[in-house]
Amino acid sequence: MVRFRVIVALVVASVLVAACGTSPTSPGSSPAGSEAPQIPEAPQQFQDLIAATKPADKQYDGVEVSVVVDSIQSGYPWFWLAPAIEKAYNIKIKVIATPFETFYQAIQNDIVSGTGAYDILSYPPRFLGDLASAGNILDLTDYAAKWDPEMGDVYPVYQLYTQFDDKLFALPIDGDRLELYYRKDLFSNADEQAVFEAQYGYPLAAPETWDQYLDVAKFFKRDAGATLAGETLADPFSGIAEITKLPDNFDWFLNRFASHDGIYFDDQMHPQLDTDAGRSALQNFVDAVKYGPSDILNFEYVESFDAFVQGQTAMCIQWTDVAKIAEDPNTSKIVGKTGYAQVPGVEQPDGSIVHRSTLAYNRVNSISKLAKNPEAAYRVMQFMNQPDVSLLYVTEPSAGMDPYRKSHYADPTKWVQQWPELSAYIDNNKQSLTNGYPELTMPGANRYNEALGTHIAQALAGQESVSEALKNATTEWESITDELGRDAQITHWLAQLKGWEEVGLID
Amino acid sequence: MERVTGARTIESRRVPWLMVLPALLLVLAINIIPLVYSTVLAFFQWNLTQAQVAPRFVGLDNFIRLLTRDPQFLTAAVNTAILVVATVVIQTVLGVAVALLLDQKLRFTGVATTLLLVPLALAPAVVGLLFSSLLSGSLGPINYWLEAIGLPAPSWLGDAHWALPSIVLVDTWQWTPFMILLTLAGLRSLSQEPVEAALVDGASSWQRFRYVKLPMLLPVLTVAVLLRAIDSFKTFDLVFLLTFGGPGTSSTTLSFYGYKVGLQAFDIGRASAIAFLMVQVFIVFVVIFYSRAKDQL
């Protein structure tokens, strides 16, 4: 009897599976056009580079160098270029992808515990201060003197993200900014323009200020069955997509906070969050998410760009790589429809508008103090960082890396991915850089981020009011500072400010 | 059954303890000592990322901070309490109801009970992974079908009001079969005489359940409820995979908060204090469990 039941159950299960596998044409199946393989493959240019790679001056006898990355996606540059590195140096690359949410924990665990499973750490600069000040990553100065990382070609702000205490602790691999993406086709639609202008009294365009951003977002928020640009919507349509969740919602607050002239701390490390700048910024964020998709409070990187490239939102504030995804017909339903603009800003008394684009999460590479062969690790990082090598992975759509060298923008015809609006995109990129606002890289940065990010998420979710959230974040920031030692933190903060001033990010 | 016979008294008194010894030593080494260590750590301030700073004895500071100055801890405690009560109540009611249905001598109940085992075979983490797409607005079929039949389709994981209920829902999906099958086993092992006597007396089916079957089932149900409560109290995997505690902190449970404090902020002392408080609640559960379950097990 028991065996009979097992057999019946297995048969039922297999029939169900078989049934779904053998009905080639049935109602409800998907639209055509899914023939192309859906696996990211190294573009031809990578194969060419591998073929052209020659053995370097010094060989490393097949040692293995492991690289820890924050997702499968950001492992691709290493994974694809591993054959070139093996050819050049006889070094084997092992890529270890770990989950995004627990990435800081994974790196800290590995070092704190002495495990040493990760030789190269490929991480956002917000970890740099913690890692460098604790002596957990190696000073690269001597290696850099031997094998030039060509840092002069790297944008000054991204150079800053590789330094701690004026010493070189990392090499860049990624250059992030936040951009405003919008649907050109909808914004230029005559009907929509007319209705918008009638309602709001000014022409429909990519919003220049945060107030306009709310107007446009509200304007495009539509229910299923409503009309959008002359077509009836089968699904609800939304104004915006942004990242609202830890660990990155912090950066989406910063765009706003900085354009309101906010600054993290005063010179005694007292947080400047619960200020007019902080309240205006967070209030705008809270108001904006109402015009997002219904599950916007569950949006991190993938969900938020996906909502945009699936054609579900009119605007999206996102990292630099999303333009490439939006122009990739394998992943996007809005190819050719994306417009580029600066993230909105704040109008000044003289009528000019201050835009600030958060420069955050652009990964850098460091060598763990536990690395078994630091020199080999450096050679790998340096190989990846070369202008012609990095050009490949910062200009293709799958890996999520973005240009960080001036030379990356020098010749758009060399970009792996090509699309008609590429030069408009590059212009916007460069402007975002000049409007950039830096993320903290001092010790404790990740903890400050987490604390503020948690309260931002609570405010967005309606669990805390705007001022409660900022007050609570302030309290937590103070206690983090006390715990880390206020005097030491003041020193780090002043050094941080000085660096930002030197590269012209702040006055 | 355990009469002491003549043969036994001859035996060395050491044999029973020798047989238990390896297990006792192992339990001491890997269960007891870590628990004690964890308790000790709760009285220290120790941040692992600062290798240069040694652990410092701070008395009750960690506890005072948790209980008076840490709203996230209180949120997590409330969330955990809601989760325990909701999952246990819903799963018990549903479980008993379905078990009564399966006890109706219908055809196919054999296959049905076999298929009900499937959710229990899955790792909670796998269930979390699976439901993160099932409940998603863009990937999952659930909201599409809800809308198709005219029901509201909430943003399950993206709405602070729905995140915790979603975790209850998913936990209920996985563990109701346990309550069903356990109750069913209980029903089938009931002595039929009282039920038949009630039938002769003209009791309705509700009365037969309420006054005859339920009292007889109660001992085994109590054990099941306590086991589910203890498991639910520790919920971690589902939170990690479905919501990561959010939106905001709306679905953060104590286990998840302890994990965040201990392994994302590396505040070992405060995380140990959370663990210590959890163990105290757990001990209460265990005491109740012992008094209720010792005859059942």
Place this chain on the structure above:
Amino acid sequence: MRPNPVVRALQYIGLFVVVAVFTFPTFWMVLGVFKRNVEHKARPPVLFPQDPFGAAADTIRFAFESSPVPLGHVFLNSVVVASATAIVTLAVGVTAAYSFARFRTGGTSLPFFILTLRMAPPIAVGLPFFLVFRQLGLLDSQLGLVVAYTTFNLPLVIWLLRSFFRELDPSMEEAALVDGASRWQALRYIALPLALPAIASTGLLAFIFSWNEFFFATLLTSSEGRTIPALLPLFLPRSISAGQPLGASFFIAAISAVPMIILVLFLQRYLIKGLSLGAAKE
């Protein structure tokens, strides 16, 4: 007494709904492996993929070859860790369970105390393990996970086998003792063969619980020692970026789940007995 046909019909509908609700997600999981990204995102939901085997082939190629994740190695780790835990807990647990059952060693409270350790909050054991393992070099190792999994499987194994040995008629063992066998021999040659099916089932339970464990796997491994659960967050739909197959999310769930589903179908009710710590009558 013949039941009302309307009631009967409603009961069958109820039965169907129950079965549908509790099997659909698992079915959806398997189905997901056979879909392409457009089909995952399509409205209405796709139940009959157009090119199921092509899609599955791509997904599997992605999971095993075209992505920087050593899935084969991780799968093997899961097998090794779960098997080793089952073997260790049985090896240590059988004699203890026998002793508790036959001699009431430590009364009822000692075995019950051990049982409660199964249910303790993992965070209370996990943090100390993390701290001690880093001194011992056990982080990111198979051995470390086996130790961690023994903490909650050993109490269960002891408890379940104890109740089994208690139900086993002691008269044959007593006869052997009278004939001059030692207690160890009675266990080895009489009780053990009789208990073999229960021991095997209990070992399988320990295997399943270890295979499915997530908290320690996340906490104590980072690279070489990772098991399948530790990889699951990497494959959340929210972590699968543009151009990567969403089917991979379902595939990793399926390779974790399907072997356990098959084991459970063979264990049948014993699973409920194990999960209820013996409260269920078989």
